[in-house]
Amino acid sequence: MTGFRPVADLSREERARVGALVVGHPVFALYWDAALDAAAADDRSRSVLLEPEGAVLGIAFDGLSAYTPVGAVGDAALLSLPADPRPLELHLTPDQAERLRPACLDRLALEDGLRFYARLLADLPEPNPACRRMGPAELQPLRRFYAAHYPATVFSAWMLDLPFVAIVEDDRPVAAGGVLARAGSRAMIGNFLVDPARRGEGLAGHVLAGLLAVLRAEGVTTALLATNDLNPAACRVYERAGFTLVERRVQLDLHAA
Template identity: 85%
Template sequence: MTDLPGFYPVTDISPAERARVGALVAGHPVFALYWDAALDAAAAGDRSRSVRVESEGAILGIAFDGLSVYTPVGAIGDAALLSLTADPRPLELHLTPEQAERLRPACVGRLALEDGLRFYARPLDSLPAPDPACRRMGPAELEPLRRFYAAHYPATVFSAWMLELPFVAIVEDGRPVAAGGVLARSGHRAMIGNFLVDPARRGEGLAGRVVAGLLAALRAEGVITALLATNDLNPAACRVYKHAGFALLERRAQLDLRAA
């Protein structure tokens, strides 16, 4: 949970504030899922989700292991937007182009990467048969997965609780060679991500096999819509997702900030 001024754990805000945020995100599948997942987590006592409620907007926050992610929704004033840079953790900011323009000058010295962000969606009404080699991961696979991501994707937001949402991988000789899972889930929707292929095995179609396996696992659990986000600087991933039937919903800017 963040200690930024104006931000509160979702567990602590009033019913009226919850309703205001719900109305703000209602028209956006991704942000509505973020909010519903935050409410579900709050009901379970989780305090990693936070929110700053403004008169005509809100900023949704989530604290992963070693990373804070913030997503402004609606009209956000300068004070609220600039407050994000007070978080000393590594940050991932999902902004409109106009918000990125306003915030960029305050990020001098911390801006590690600026990229385009793409949100995609896919209904799960028709799926190819999953690859039996792509299987669900559990607590016993936590440490091999941690090592896999630390070796090949150290900036990941992988956390142990993701194994419950679910998380899948192709394992060969006792180690993952490709993996991916769910970042947020509520009701019949899930936000998927963290797709990673061993660099030595790229070009073999492993990413597509993991995506198909994860979608099949989600549909078996009643999920009817999968959502995901990827970046302009990763055109290979964009091709994989389009080939898997995902359609583009929206583009945003992503600013990645180093720890202060």
């Protein structure tokens, strides 16, 4: 993508500029800290487009690019995002969505309200013992699970290290969820999925509680997550579990070019 540079290639001054843009925002600060950690490990999947008074944070998942503008981002930078031919997930302010929407043309697959939530992990319910941490041996069953029931999700093998948990019955997952980004004492969680045939049994809540328990045991003090207005059932699960809303944005999902 023109103008985007891997975080690993940014100078100290440029990194400080981005850090100043995200300070105080729990989700975007986590995105940035996780990008710095990835760059230190020679992971070049995180990138940044620098603007005079803003930036666009980018991350390449398996089969999907996600972009999040922070600060003041000009039209040229914003309108360059659909030049990425991969499937896209764009996290925008309402004004940015209004400016970008006409450039999406027939690639726009979905527009939805995006909700960012946060929860401190000082007090947690007892996790269901059936929910357990997944490892490399479960990678292929998890891939099949997501491909069958949620093919549009962002699932990558490295997520198993962050960690990832599931309820497994008869050697196949029936509910799962994990961490999308982690830095210091904060973790961004997501990818929650329940087998459609098993919905209504409370499995999503069990997976959420199990994941939070694993994270707290590993020193995480704050969990963050993003969900959508079109998924009110998930919003209810998170709010019942003690998550509070910290910001709303607009999510535009674009088909591959």
